[in-house]
Amino acid sequence: MIGAHVVPTDRRWTLPSIRTLGDVTDAVAAPLMDRSAGRAWWLAAIGAAVLTGIGALAVGFSFWYGPGLWGNNTAVVWGFPIANYVWWIGIGNAGTLISSLLLLTRQEWRASINRFAEAMTLFAVSMAGLFPILHLGRPMYFYWLAPYPNTLQLWPQWRSALVWDFWAIVSYLLFSVIFFYVGLLPDLATLRDRPGSRFWRRIYGVAAMGWQGTPVQWRAQERLHRTMAAIAVPLVCSVHSIVGLDFAASLMPGWTESIFPPYFVVGAFFSGLAMVVLIALTIRRAMELEGVIVPAHFDVMARLILASGIVMGASYAAEWFSAWWGGEAADLRVVRFEFTGTYAPFYWAMLLGNVAAPQLFWARRLRTSAPVLVGVSVAVLVGMWLERILIITDTLSIGYEPSFWRTYAPTIVDFLILAGTLGGFLLLLLIFGRLLPVVSMHEVRKLVAKEAEQQR
């Protein structure tokens, strides 16, 4: 079980160690302002930086020599970069949904986890955003996807899902930054007003943009936050639908499926939640936030993972069913290839990770067991990554022309670039953990106040 010091209490979302509103501020801000980075942080940061550097080097080599360094071939023209892109942007999904959807549905417990989940979104989308540019044959001309004014009076092809995607990523990234910042403002002011290093307080002060906590400011902030949340829900759904349309708006067997947009939204939420669980477990321990991130949070997230896992299983079944029901030879061939072809072991592994592993969460005990949470989350993340790569390779390896059935094998450069983005993501998270409050203090304070009121 998580945390040895679980004691019976009426409060569901905070522990008795958090008594007053000041306790919240101290619990969150102390590791930031009062303590210097520990050995573990430095080790992790150096490791992440090294990994990032290796990835950057691999990217540099790819820019210098061309996409020929990867495993892609003339039939399987897409490979790791596109799979990585879809995976990373999917991970971003959970942060936005946790913040916005749960805010709109008044799930106060989200207060303890939304901040770092939003940060995770920001970083994951940043990593995702690299790949569409990186994967190009001529990356220096990526801006041709935008309708910038040019002497040739050329516009992009609006019918192409890749152009939709370009806008989806750009708007999602911009939106996430603003949404994150709006939620952060009161906390920045808290940090500014707390005793600590002058230098950092100045910086927080500038970033707080004159937040004084006046009722007018609070009202404005809450209204803006809520409005943005209302925009965020359809936005995040559209982003992942469009990612699905990159594949579905085609005529390739295994891709032209109307289920793809919703299935990509759920898949994204699913992998994102798994990542949130991993991050929550880590910071809870590393930053001594056991008081605000409690077993009940994990219980809820595990339930959500279980539910999404079931939806994923249903989506896969729908794919198989529609292939069988449609009777299209090409579609059947792809499904047969998924189960028995070259990549079959990976497909089975994907089903294991995405559908079978979350079933453990039917057991209440397992929903709050740290090792099980870690195991299932990693299984889901790996399973979802496999799903992304298999969507590409299964279809492209076994298209319409049997004379051109070709298999795909990634190269070391492919793996290094993936590792590099993992390193970059981790590095950004680590820096975030040292610079900004990982838990939304003002929202947790509200939660504590509310729970205290209920107790009374």
Next chain:
Amino acid sequence: MDRRAILRLIAGGAAASVAACSGPEEMIHPLANQPEGTLPGELRRYATALPLAGYMRGVTGHVVDQRPIKLEGLAAHPASLGATDPFIEVSILDLYDPQRLRVPVGPAGPASWPALSRALFQRVAPRRGEGLVLLTGRVTSPTQLARIGALRAALPGTRHVRWEPFDDDRAMASARAAFGRPLTARPRLADADVVLLLDADPLGPGPEQIANARAWSERRRRAPMHRMYALEGSPSISGTMADVRVAAGPRDLAAACHHLARALGAGGAAPPLPPPLAQLVADTARDLRGARGRALVIAGERQPAAVHAFAAWANGVLAAPQDWIAPVDPDPTPHREGLAALTRDMHAGRVDTLVVIDANPAYAAPPELGFAKAMARVPMTVVASRFADETSARAQWLAPLSHPLEGWHDGRGPDGTTSIAQPLIRPLYDTRTSIEMIDLILDPAGGPGGYRRVREAWSTLGDQDWQRAVAAGVVPSTAATAEQMGAAPLVLPSLPAAGQTVELRPSSQLYDGRYATNAWAQECPDPITKEVWGSSARMHPDDMVALGVSTGDMIRIERGGAVTLPVRALDGQARGVVTLLTGYGRSDAGKVADGHGANAWVLNTEAPVAIARAAGRIEVVSTQPVFELGGELAKLFPVLAPDEAMPRTPERLSLLPNPPARDNAPPQWAMAIDTDLCIGCNACVVACQAENNVPAIGPEQMAVGRDMHWLRVDRYEDAGTAGFQPVPCMHCEKAPCEPVCPVEASVHDTQGLNVQVYNRCVGTRTCEANCPYRVRRFNFLDYAGASLWGDADDASVTAQRNPDVSVRARGVMEKCTYCVQRIESANRETDAGGTPGPVVTACAAACPTRAIRFGTLDSDNIASARASPRHYALLEELGTKPRTTYLARRRNDGEPS
């Protein structure tokens, strides 16, 4: 050194670097006054000819700004008929190949032609040529023969030995036995209603491929449909195109001859036959008898003399459409015996000076001769060659030969037609033609040059006739006349003992090895296995199980010599027959040729065969993983009965119908490919490569699966039928690649072409991901700038490039354009008020059987194809409305109608 000295040195250095960038010392002349009739960048066509195994085939050279850039067929030449084969197509790269030998090399390093001539003369003149041997390939050139004659007159001791690895000794021996003199049989496939191939491959690689394929296709177009039976040890092009084909090893083939002899009226024993073969023999005999005067039996070149004799007898009995002509090659000595006698003399030390011109016996000679060892016993060896090879590596003197396009030549085609071949470019390097090379032995000055010698040999032609013959590419009425021969006596082949046999076949890409240095040839997929940059031994899957190997495992084959090479399972291979392609396993031949495959020639002898497993695995890269079509896939390659029509597909309704073409709409281009006529020879594949600056990418990139050929030829087989399907871009009217390209690099033009704007492409590759035909090609690396030639300076290769076609950069998608440069060149001519000739794409121009037709939708050419009952579109059900469409393959295997 003081400050001033340093400044002085710096100033001196700066001045020197300025001086380095200056024009030549002599006065140079800008092309201010254009020579009449020339325009920079304008394409000019010249007739000339290229030899293959000594036989000339006429070609048309496309020359731009004094550079030949592409070779096409020569309609007037009976061995070209306006079409080409892969060998002609790759020859243009040979001209610019960076690996070419550039200067004579002597025992002490780089030397000069006078030095070589002096050394030769000093050696041979005092002894009046005694001990001098000239070893060449087949010589049909009147000039060259005259020069050899002159050499012999001057140095009577001179001996000339000619030798081709793929000889016609057995056919000649059988003719000699039957008619008392050597004769060449020339089947007239255009007149044959029933053809029986006894391991013969008339449509396969060789000097007569184009002519045979054209004749065969002419007959196949005519109704009632002809029928071709094939009995062969390993799938060949002809076997693939046959209506009925049965795999048969040498024993079965001989037994089948016995049965056929009985059925055609001769007595004799009837050895047992396996059931499918017995059926084939019964059907064949019935059809042959029923088509007397129009039935033909062809024996394979490498079959024993007795099989040739049997075929000659059968053709006599059947009054077959076949001509006998006196051999075009005047040398009656059997190739193998000639070389064997020479090698014996070399071993015995009776050869003093050996001059090898354009032959590579150290690589291809039969193993028992030990030619390479024998060379070491000859005091002076001179090898004239275009590329370094196994023979030149063992020679003391190396003499670089000119490419045929660099000098004057002449020679006869397989039917005897003589061509006078003009050069299209001045020699790129300090090289000599083979005619000049012979002169060099006599004359330290090197003779008066190739032109004078050829002109001398044709002094009977007046100036005007000469000019006409050179411009036309053929000398009129020089074809050999058919001779009236009586019936040949019946000879029945003896039944060889059952057991393993090894069979050598010419590679469709490298022939006997002479094109192994050519990167385009190496990268051209084999018609049957689609292997590139190497070749496996072909075996029946059951034989492989018995041997305990699977595709890719190494086997060791011993017969005379020994080779170790990977094996490949091939359905349609006869049991007990292992087939190897020649031309691979080169050494000392440069970066392109060396190390790919194994040298099959070391097995070229009569000896017991031993085959064993060997350690290791090599998967030879094949561009096609699946050949067998079954179930739903069969609709990709429909096969019809002779009079069957394709099922009519109802017109599909569309929410986005194509707007009807308005009155002044530009011509709408389309292509129609007749899969019933495509013999999969790959001439179109290489023609496209040459025309469109398609880079060769090398074995490593091919292994990853990144082929760049814009046009591929798929081979499919299904239940007794096989065939080829060339797949260029379909130029779909509703192209799936167009709406998915985010930057509109893939767009449609007003002429119905699906065009790729290279400058606009950012390389998302979405278009290829969404192309159901998989015809788009991506520059994953800088293929155009990369060199496959190792350290050699490859700048010369760029001279081959077509100036009308963009060279594509890294990261750009490319694909078949329907040779848009040719279309636009015609449009320009129309705009200028001229009447251009019909536009022909490079692939259509190359096609020996004219299976590829190109034209506008309303042209007869295309309209008639589209109206054919055999017409179909590939993956029609996807609604892409392709402009490239197909005519279905037919198979005439039923009862005769």
